[in-house]
Amino acid sequence: xxxxxxxxxxxxxxxxxxxxxxxxxxxxxxxxxxxxxxxxxxxxxxxxxxxxxxxxxxxxxxxxxxxxxxxxxxxxxxxxxxxxxxxxxxxxxxxxxxxxxxxxxxxxxxxxxxxxxxxxxxxxxxxxxxxxxxxxxxxxxxxxxxxxxxxxxxxxxxxxxxxxxxxxxxxxxxxxxxxxxxxxxxxxxxxxxxxxxxxxxxxxxxxxxxxxxxxxxxxxxxxxxxxxxxxxxxxxxxxxxxxxxxxxxxxxxxxxxxxxxxxxxxxxxxxxxxxxxxxxxxxxxxxxxxxxxxxxxxxxxxxxxxxxxxxxxxxxxxxxxxxxxxxxxxxxxxxxxxxxxxxxxxxxxxxxxxxxxxxxxxxxxxxxxxxxxxxxxxxxxxxxxxxxxxxxxxxxxxxxxxxxxxxxxxxxxxxxxxx
Ligand SMILES: Cc1cc2nc3c(=O)[nH]c(=O)nc-3n(C[C@H](O)[C@H](O)[C@H](O)COP(=O)(O)OP(=O)(O)OC[C@H]3O[C@@H](n4cnc5c(N)ncnc54)[C@H](O)[C@@H]3O)c2cc1C
Numbered sequence: 001x002x003x004x005x006x007x008x009x010x011x012x013x014x015x016x017x018x019x020x021x022x023x024x025x026x027x028x029x030x031x032x033x034x035x036x037x038x039x040x041x042x043x044x045x046x047x048x049x050x051x052x053x054x055x056x057x058x059x060x061x062x063x064x065x066x067x068x069x070x071x072x073x074x075x076x077x078x079x080x081x082x083x084x085x086x087x088x089x090x091x092x093x094x095x096x097x098x099x100x101x102x103x104x105x106x107x108x109x110x111x112x113x114x115x116x117x118x119x120x121x122x123x124x125x126x127x128x129x130x131x132x133x134x135x136x137x138x139x140x141x142x143x144x145x146x147x148x149x150x151x152x153x154x155x156x157x158x159x160x161x162x163x164x165x166x167x168x169x170x171x172x173x174x175x176x177x178x179x180x181x182x183x184x185x186x187x188x189x190x191x192x193x194x195x196x197x198x199x200x201x202x203x204x205x206x207x208x209x210x211x212x213x214x215x216x217x218x219x220x221x222x223x224x225x226x227x228x229x230x231x232x233x234x235x236x237x238x239x240x241x242x243x244x245x246x247x248x249x250x251x252x253x254x255x256x257x258x259x260x261x262x263x264x265x266x267x268x269x270x271x272x273x274x275x276x277x278x279x280x281x282x283x284x285x286x287x288x289x290x291x292x293x294x295x296x297x298x299x300x301x302x303x304x305x306x307x308x309x310x311x312x313x314x315x316x317x318x319x320x321x322x323x324x325x326x327x328x329x330x331x332x333x334x335x336x337x338x339x340x341x342x343x344x345x346x347x348x349x350x351x352x353x354x355x356x357x358x359x360x361x362x363x364x365x366x367x368x369x370x371x372x373x374x375x376x377x378x379x380x381x382x383x384x385x386x387x388x389x390x391x392x393x394x395x396x397x398x399x400x401x402x403x404x405x406x407x408x409x410x411x412x413x414x415x416x417x418x419x
Contacts, residue, residue, distance in 0.1 A: 009046045009053070013288045013349055013377075016054050018043075023064040027145065027168060033060050034166060034407070035143040041410050042166045044113025045085060047106075048375035049289045051412045052117065052161060060166060062112060071096050071174065077134060078174045082112030082167040086129075087278035089172075090270030098174040102126040102206065103273040105250075105321075106282035112167050117375035118159040118333045120342065121273060122224075122323035123206040124296075128335060130158040131328045135171035138164065141407040156391075156398055158330035161374055163399045163413050179227045180205065180272035181264045184248045185241035188218040190307070192239035194300050201299075201324045201341075203234040206273060209322040210250050213303075213310035219319070220248050224273060227266050250275055251284045251318045251346060258282065284318050286349040290358060291342055291373035293334035296324060298368050299341035305364045306343065312360050316353045318346040331391035334371040344373075355379075382415040392417065 008015050021043070024030040034040055039057025046053065053059075062083025069092040070079040078098065080089050086100075087107035093099060102121040104114060111129075113119075120128040135149040136157060145168070148157050157164055193200065193209065201207050204223035211218045221236055237243070247256035247263075258280035260272050276282035294302055303322070306313075313320075321344040325335045334340065345361070347354045358379035371388045372378035386392045396417035403409065409419075 009048060011047075011049050011287055011289070011349060013049055013351055014051060014054065016059070018055050018057065018059045020058045022058055022060045024060065024062075025064040026066075027139075030060065030062070030065065030166065030168065031139055031143040031145070033058075034139055034141065038407065039409070040166075040407060042112060042116075042162050044083070044110030045108060047109045047113065048117060049377050050375055052374055052410075053113070054412065055410045062110070062166070062168070065168065069093065071098060073098075076174050077171050079169055079171050080111055081169050082115075083110055085110055085278075086114065087270075093174060094177050094268055094270055097177050099177040099269045100129075100172060100174060101132055102129065103270060104129065105275045107270065107274045107276075107278045108282060111170060113375075115158060115170060116160055116162050116167070118330065118335070118373065119375065120323070120325045120335065121206055122208050122325065122342075124202045124324045124339070125326050126206065127326045127328035128159070128330070128333050130330050130333060132172045133158050133170045134173055137168045138166065139168060140165045141403040141405065155329045156331050156395060159332040159374070160395075161332065161413060161416070162410070163395075163408055163417070164402050165408065178269050179266045180224050180269050181227060181266045182260065182262050182272045183223045183225070183264050184244040184262045185221045185223075185236040186219065186244050186248065188221050188236060188239060188241040190215070190217060192241075193218045194303060196234065196239060197300050197303070200234050200236070204231060205229060207324065208275070210319050211322065212314060212317055213306045213320060214314060219252075220244065220250075222275070250321065254284065255280070283346060287318065288347045288349055288351065288354045289345065289376045290347065290354075290361065290378055291344040291376045292361070292365050292370035292378070293325060293340040293342045293373070294365060294368040294370040296339040296341045302341065302343065302365060302368050302370075305368075309360050309364045313345070313357055316347050316350055316357055318348060320345045331395055332374070332389060334373055336389070336391065342373075344376075382418055385416050386418060
């Protein structure tokens with residue numbers, strides 16, 4: 001076990017206040033690390049932009065824990081150490097002939113961190129990455145280890161913001177490996193994007209639109225098609241878009257080598273579902289992200305509301321992404337109880353100017369019962385969070401029960417949970 005300090009998050013917009021970093025290499029060492037500090041927080045790969053992973057106490061990272069992925073092929077379940085990244089997990093699963101249902105835009109993030117924040121990819125039938133969790137092992141505040149498998153308990157634990165304990169492993173639903181072909185079309189006129197929104201977003205296994213919400217058009221549409229599915233593609237060319245004539249990076253000016261293969265070339269699920277290759281820096285790097293999820297049926301109205309404030313966002317916006325996420329039952333998933341549309345924003349790493357535009361976004365989406373992504377920044381107060389996340393108060397009671405002394409209680413949690 002070493003003890004140094006993780007100074008900043010991946011995006012560099014946040015300097016952690018934690019005074020130390022523990023890296024236990026065994027379950028016993030992890031349990032000791034939890035109980036030997038008054039305040040602790042699990043640290044994944046530091047890809048959150050909000051202060052969710054920060055603590056005034058000690059960080060505990062799981063990257064030195066045993067890294068074995070165990071697959072129960074009869075049950076289609078893989079037991080995965082929570083400190084592994086999706087890139088590591090995907091390689092192990094694929095080699096054994098298995099796959100996950102979906103991945104986020106990047107595979108660099110830890111399973112524990114992604115699941116705890118409700119991280120998602122896209123797809124009308126794909127819920128968040130946490131929806132694949134069928135069980136978990138967790139170290140509680142008193143150092144005891146518990147296994148959570150009951151479906152009601154899992155709904156409280158899947159997306160739990162690090163508040164209920166340190167997850168050591170998760171059981172993930174897997175399926176036979178499959179291939180995906182990724183096509184990118186550019187410059188889809190707004191009339192077509194809005195007029196055929198549901199058809200476009202539902203026309204492939206996973207679809208993303210990249211835009212700056214300016215009048216210029218939707219900059220690109222990414223369709224990821226499973227080769228074992230027979231879904232009719234929406235004829236984007238007839239709607240006015242054209243196939244990209246080379247690899248497209250979501251961030252204008254970004255390195256095209258960093259993106260997964262496009263041009264309709266079939267390849268393994270884990271090398272097409274994320275936008276970014278695991279061996280390259282994803283996205284822009286020096287950036288700040290924000291994202292809201294709201295009911296899917298209000299997508300086009302929300303697009304209109306965002307187009308109305310595009311000029312205010314433009315000076316600080318690299319790009320925005322529109323995705324679909326299927327509804328799920330996890331209490332704190334941003335898509336809990338409703339099929340959702342997700343509006344993601346990648347801003348320049350200019351904290352002061354981003355702070356000025358966050359209330360603009362918040363205001364534009366305030367009529368849509370929009371829920372912010374836990375790992376990204378937003379201007380929403382704790383009081384408003386509790387209004388848009390209906391199970392947050394129940395969750396606060398549970399957090400108090402399993403962690404009565406507040407060992408996992410961070411400033412972020414105090415604000416969100418209201419204690
Ligand atoms: C370039 C980039 C692209 C992104 N793309 C997407 C995307 O496509 N979709 C999306 O939804 N999000 C996306 N995100 C956001 C990202 O997925 C989330 O912020 C996610 O939480 C990051 O995981 P992490 O391992 O870095 O977690 P961290 O930021 O390190 O931690 C996040 C939270 O999880 C808790 N935690 C971590 N590990 C454990 C554990 N083992 N047990 C209990 N709690 C734990 C922490 O305490 C903290 O509360 C992106 C972020 C970046 C930087």
